[in-house]
Amino acid sequence: MIKGIFFVAIDQSKPLSDQGPFDVVMHKLLGKEWRQIIEDYRQTHPEVTVLDPPDAIQHLRNRQFMLQAVADLNLSDSYGKVGVPRQLVIKKDASSIPDAVTKSGLILPLVAKPLIADGSAKSHELSLAFDQNSLQKLEPPLVLQEFVNHGGVLFKVYIVGETIKVVRRFSLPDDVCKRELSKNAGVYHVPRVSCAAASADDANLDPRVAELPPRPLLEKLAKELRNRLGLRLFNLDIIREHGSGDHFYVIDINYFPGYGKMPGYEHIFTDFLLNLVQGKYKKRSC
Numbered sequence: 001m002i003k004g005i006f007f008v009a010i011d012q013s014k015p016l017s018d019q020g021p022f023d024v025v026m027h028k029l030l031g032k033e034w035r036q037i038i039e040d041y042r043q044t045h046p047e048v049t050v051l052d053p054p055d056a057i058q059h060l061r062n063r064q065f066m067l068q069a070v071a072d073l074n075l076s077d078s079y080g081k082v083g084v085p086r087q088l089v090i091k092k093d094a095s096s097i098p099d100a101v102t103k104s105g106l107i108l109p110l111v112a113k114p115l116i117a118d119g120s121a122k123s124h125e126l127s128l129a130f131d132q133n134s135l136q137k138l139e140p141p142l143v144l145q146e147f148v149n150h151g152g153v154l155f156k157v158y159i160v161g162e163t164i165k166v167v168r169r170f171s172l173p174d175d176v177c178k179r180e181l182s183k184n185a186g187v188y189h190v191p192r193v194s195c196a197a198a199s200a201d202d203a204n205l206d207p208r209v210a211e212l213p214p215r216p217l218l219e220k221l222a223k224e225l226r227n228r229l230g231l232r233l234f235n236l237d238i239i240r241e242h243g244s245g246d247h248f249y250v251i252d253i254n255y256f257p258g259y260g261k262m263p264g265y266e267h268i269f270t271d272f273l274l275n276l277v278q279g280k281y282k283k284r285s286c
């Protein structure tokens, strides 16, 4: 029987005083970091199932390491290839960026992403740098990623245990660089396009852009990443390189994404939790 489910979520964009009562009590009374709180709770309550280990969740908060598992996997089969954009980490000193970019061989335009992605608004403020001079206007610590042309469509792949759901979303258009360059050279602040409620499902899109990634490819990718990341509840943002047909890039991985936007989430989640409990009981009775 499921007695209760606690999803411990700390909203990093708000001060602790504005958090829900559970988090505040935990923090204020114990004065500990959230990971330690869960670890301690797990030790003293062995009957409780922790859905995903705190350290594995923490790993996804750093964009330097977030996509490493996908790069290591280097997935390529008859259905397509999955990689990650080439990227460079800049920890400090904005004036060193132009040189570092030249040495790395990265090709402009570059997407600049804050190094830490912790759910706060600031950590999701992205910029596009079009020219060498504008690079020193960026604010480290950050990750610089090559912009991959992808036809303005992104695939959000939701993973809940062994279930996968894919939805199409609008993304940055390929000509954003040309358009912004004609207005003013420099740094363009990227709006949070993929969070917009609008789905791209009904839009009149070029079928070569809109076609979902092949199911067998996604299944293989999800299975491998579940194991490599050690997580069950996450999503992948995937784009298809424009004109490549079957070359995909994972550009972002989020832990416990907004599942409310995943079609059929009520049933999927209920089944996931019930399977978990049944699995636990089976183990106990063996």
Ligand SMILES: Nc1ncnc2c1ncn2[C@@H]1O[C@H](COP(=O)(O)OP(=O)(O)OP(=O)(O)O)[C@@H](O)[C@H]1O
Residues within 6 Å of the ligand: 085, 111, 113, 117, 123, 124, 125, 126, 145, 146, 147, 148, 149, 150, 154, 170, 171, 172, 190, 192, 193, 194, 195, 237, 251, 252
């Ligand atoms: N390497 C890239 N090439 C092309 N477009 C990119 C690239 N990286 C990011 N983008 C665009 O920027 C958007 C946001 O990037 P990303 O998902 O990495 O950041 P985020 O902070 O997690 O944003 P969000 O929370 O909106 O997903 C993507 O949805 C996509 O439109």
Ligand SMILES: [Mg+2]
Residues within 6 Å of the ligand: 194, 237, 252
């Ligand atoms: Mg994203």
